[in-house]
Amino acid sequence: MSTWCGPVWGNQGVKRVLVTGADGSIGRAAVDGLQAAGYDVTGLSLRYDHSSTADRPLVGDARSAEDVTAALDGVDAVLHLAAIPHPSLGTPEEVFENNVAATFNVLAQAGQQRIERVVIASSINAFGVPMNVNDVEPAYYPLDEEVEADIADAYSLSKSVDEQSARMAWRRWGINVIALRFPLVKNREELFKFAARAENDPSVMAREGWAYLDLRDGVRAIIAALESTAAGAHVLGLAADDILIDRKTDELLREYAPTVPLRRAVQGRDSLVDTTRARELLGFRPRYSIHDQAVSAITT
Template sequence: MRRILVTGADGAIGRAATEGLADAGYSVTGLALSYQHPSKADRPLVGDACSSEDVAAALEDVDAVLHLAAIPHPSLGTPYEVFRTNATSTFNVLAQAAERGIDRVVIASSINAFGVPLNVHPVVPAYYPLDENVDTDITDAYSLSKSVDEQTARMAWRRWGTNVIALRFPLVKSRDQLVTIAERVAANPAAMAREGWAYLDLRDAVRAIIAALEVPLTGAHVIGLAADDILLDRSTMSLLSDYAPTVPLRQPVHGRGSLIDTTRARTLLKFSPVHSIHEEYQAV
């Protein structure tokens, strides 16, 4: 790979990924609706990932794609706007990449793809730790769009042979932002119980993205990500006892251990997080 297209290049993850890819020696084409921040893309383009023409122009001379463009929360548009934008942009990018013979696309999915965290009903996950096969129960357009994106990835592989990795991101922020959010969630831990108080440092998100772009992996894969610990400075078992006592626990969790099963990330991507909100550590 020499040149990578990053859609959503002016978003928080998009900016960090563009910088990380540029620092790793890649040429980066950025595609964003607008640029409100400086970009390290050597070819920054203004355009819409839902537009056939804009995506076609952005894909010129591209070897791989990182598709991050999306409306990232159901509150940021009408249900129709959220679903149409997210599902259409993903199909558009994957289909056009396939037409050009690009065989590696990484797309941003979400922990919300299984529907429970944003569910309007008082449902709980089928089990912890959450994995990529956990039962779905979807009641909002954003979670539906992420689930459909994962199906679109599988279709692209089956129809065109395009290798696609869908990364299920949890809460992704810089460490300082995570500290602020953790202070707020500590006052109401129930607010994040249905997503297992999961998070990922932005620096680790970039490392996971680069691993997904570079790994010699074929097929369509959904891969869950999270830090090795939870957001709150409490034992995981005490939080489960207080806020999710009826959810079955499939394997022991110690200390502040994560409630996300990241086996696929470790085995398929050879990726392990190295940053924690609680302490800086180096994974073995």
């Protein structure tokens, strides 16, 4: 499907990046990070509830060919984050149609403008099990990009289709696309809140392997993907090197996923997401852990 060109850190001639969903939590951090890294940024959002550091903030709809075409003026690469980020935030029809239409439109307009690099936000939920309404478990741990899918909600389905759209864009327009499967991505303060809730009931995150990623690492992964020279369409799983809650991984598995096969031994709080592909393709490794002074932060 694609060719690996090796990990490269450098802007590859990219000067201006279009960020859709620029007013979302990841979008704002990405805009800030790209600006700090020396890129010019065009932001596209349905509205702006927060101030934006993008030097060209635009109001528009990622589903609109006209809006996206205008936003692509002078752009060298695209970061597509615009989406309804949870199945509870709309009807199934709204969530699926919005997410799939936005991703396809952004890829199609980028293809017609001969943009060579697009990074899209996929999700750990693209394989369907974490949000599944049925009593199902992952086929194995650690989770990787090839884990068997079992999808029963519109959001997870939309992310799976987005990954297929990325493959289509590569075949149709020759766009190099990297789909990043984000787990729970929050800033450090918000991660502590999620960790406290998960400590009370670890079962709620068992099907996603208690995975998380510090927002700062999320931005680093985005920039690495935008700067990559890898050809083709790629899906990359991301996560911190450890799990969200302060317990040993093997103990949690014995208690909450005793029948799920474990493909490699784990020690301490080892992550249950295999990030080998991101490491090999992008040279990306997470830097941040919630467990640096986690105990005092959660209790204060």
